[in-house]
Amino acid sequence: MCGIVGYLNRRGSSGAAEVLYRMLGFLERRGPDAAGLAVFGGGAAxxxxxxxxxxxxxxxxxxxxxxxxxxxxxxxxxxxxxxxxxxxxxxxxxxxxxxxxxxxxxxxxxxxxxxxxxxxEGDLWKAVGPVEGLRGFVASRPGAGHGIGHTRMATESREDLINAQPFAAKNMPDLAAVHNGHITNHLEWKRRLERRGYRFTAESDSEVIPACLAEWIREGATLEEALREALRAFDGSFTILAADGRSVGVVRDRFATKPLVIAETEDFVAVANETTAVAPLLGEGVHVYEPSAGEVRVWSGSTAA
Amino acid sequence: MVRIDCRLKPAVELNREIRLAAERGEGEVHLIHPEGRHNLAVGILAPVRVVVCGTAGYYCGGLCDGVELEVHGDAGWGLGENLMSGRIVVHGNAGSAAGASMRGGFIRVEGRAGPRAGISMKGGVLVVEGDVGAMSGFMMQKGTMIVCGDAGEGLGDSMYEGAILVAGRIQALGNDAVAGDPEPGDLDLIRKAGLDPGLDWKRVVSGKRLWHFDKKEWDLWKIAL
CATH class of the missing domain: 3.30.70 (Alpha-Beta Plaits)
Structure with a gap:
């Protein structure tokens, strides 16, 4: 399970934290153990x-x-x-x-x-328990233009704050990711990165995701290319949302094992793994769609205005 | 006509109300404010008309027999799963596994469908007016899937029987799926569905090489794996 959400305000930097918070509320039953948000731009900077x-x-x-x-x-x-x-x-x-x-x-x-x-350019907060625990953080970041969020159903690591999501990269500023699924070869990647001096302080498989993305970006990849590399590097089931100071991106594993819907308008992009989270945002004639297997999308622009 | 507000009741009760309305002889049930909720109009075994006034979540119209369902929005994954008979029309997109294991009836998605559309179809007709995602028609056993747009990779993988008609580009055929020209009956079906028979239709069927699989046939292992 786990709930994941992403939102990017295309009309400038504001309101994203509040929207993400409301979206997460619909996904609380997918992950009652912890909730977290990473927001960027405007007041988050x-x-x-x-x-x-x-x-x-x-x-x-x-x-x-x-x-x-x-x-x-x-x-x-x-x-x-x-x-x-x-x-x-x-x-x-x-x-x-x-x-x-x-x-x-x-x-x-x-x-x-x-x-x-x-x-x-951004900030992150996670809290054990229901989404309500993010209320104070959300209220203090009214100017954020985009971000990602997570509700956690703990499966392979403890129900505590350190293992909650989003996880951020430590070897690069302003890069965070949330994940629904299991990365089955995460230990292999953790060992590989530890040899390069990276430290992992959680026990979660998802912790390896932003670390790997950052590593590939440091080697010259764009966020989109790094998400594409994730398709080659990671085994298991995953829908991953990643965000940096400018963009929100998504990658879905080659078998599309975990759900994902996208709603895209001239004003915003909203993604979630259940339609309930994006449905309240949909105006007349706005549709949601499910991307295919192995698809990568990146949207930029909230901080441009 | 009965109106049911989806915000006020859990799906089990909503579906019970639809069934009771059908038993009372109500011709039409409108589900208002669906807001992406799951399991709407599931297990309806009567020829009642159900209208979902908005976007539905997972498993909409699943396990139905004889229903006439219309969705004025999009549907999440598992649309019309195991449909026995009846008609489902979605005026929007569908998620993964649209028409999974359907045994009869007719499903029409006016937008695009996600991966695994028509997986394990056992009959009926599934029409997707847009594109379908990867592994569509996987292990299909009977029936017809009609795709007006493009098809993702692995189309018709390991299908046994049935046919997939595609007007757009096929990214890649799945294991033992073979593409050829449509048959006259296919064009009749396309016409009957209100679609243009003049498009560049391809007919994808089983190559039947996996029908009698012998573990010593190493070439087939290469195909299967």
Whole structure:
């Protein structure tokens, strides 16, 4: 199961977080264990670079202090703030993402700190339990123009925050993905990327998706090409939605095992794995369609206006 | 005419109400505000006319016998699954597996259909006026699928019997599917469906090489795998 949604406002940067939140509400029964959103553009964009860190150890306050000190010594910091279960590090400049990862995840806090989002053009929030847990985040991001969301039905990893989706890339800013299905060769890819210095802090198969996409994009692929590469690289069943600062993209496995519907108008693009989530957006004469197997689509444009 | 608001009841109750309306001799039932809900008009075994006033979710019109169903919007996957007899018209697109395992009756999708349209068809006629996705007509056993647009890869894979008529481009035929010219009866059927017999129709049928599969026939293994 799991519910996945994507939305892109073609008329400029606004309203996407609220629309995605409402869409997710219809898919809560597909995934009551956790919900999450990654939104981009407009109000989601920050003045500078920021990293959202999840502390999962028993002594959050102590770990936050350690993190603060440790990061300050290694990376120029502007501000450190607590937001719910997360600690947000506002950075003075774009960091070296490798160094930052080493500092946050591989230092004293190894096993207790995870980077859940890094970048300047978007932000991400996930909460255990129903979609309602995203309410505050959604209200604080009215200007977001596009994004993706997920409701989770846990299958192979624990029902906790670290394993909830979306997952974001840690080796590249502003890239997140949500996934419905199972990547059966994820361990193979995790091992391959770990040899290149990438750290995985969750146990979910889906965590490997944004890491791989980022790796292929770093090697020169566009988001669309990276999604096409996913068809060759991943085994199993998957409908994946990915988003970066400009675009929302989708790839469906070669057997189209997981459902997906797309509604596309001059004003917006909405995708979900159940029609119920997009139906309220449909005006007179607007149709939804199901893409074929192995299809890749990418839409851009919310931040252009 | 009976109107049922889909927002107010679960699908089990909606379908029970349709059945009761049919028993009372109501000629027509309108399902209003469907908003993509699943399992609408499922298991209707009477010749009642059902109109879905909007877009339906999964399995719309499944397990029906004799129904006359019209969808004013799109339908999700599993449209008209196992239809025994009757008529289903969708004024929009259909998701995966439209007309899956249908045994009789007539289904018409005015837009496009997703992957696996007409999978395991056992009779009847399925018309898709737009394109169909990959693996359409997979393991088809009887009946006719008519596709006015293009067909995705793996068309008619491992089909036993029946025929697929395609006017557009066939991306790739499936295992043991063979394309040829339409027969006179096909053109009559196309005409009867209100479609243009003058289009570039191809008839896809089983090559029947997989009918008597011998595990020692290595060439066939290559086809099958």
């Amino acid at each position: 920050r003045a500078g670079w920021a990293v959202r860190v999840l502390l999962s150890g028993p002594d959050r306050d102590g770990d936050e202090e350690t993190l603060r000190e440790f990061v300050r010594r290694n990376v120029p910091l502007r501000e450190v703030r607590r937001e719910g279960p997360y600690v947000v590090l506002e950075l003075a400049d774009q960091p070296d993402w490798g160094t930052l990862g080493d500092v946050v995840e591989d230092g004293t806090l190894r096993g207790r700190a995870s980077i859940v989002y890094a970048g300047s």
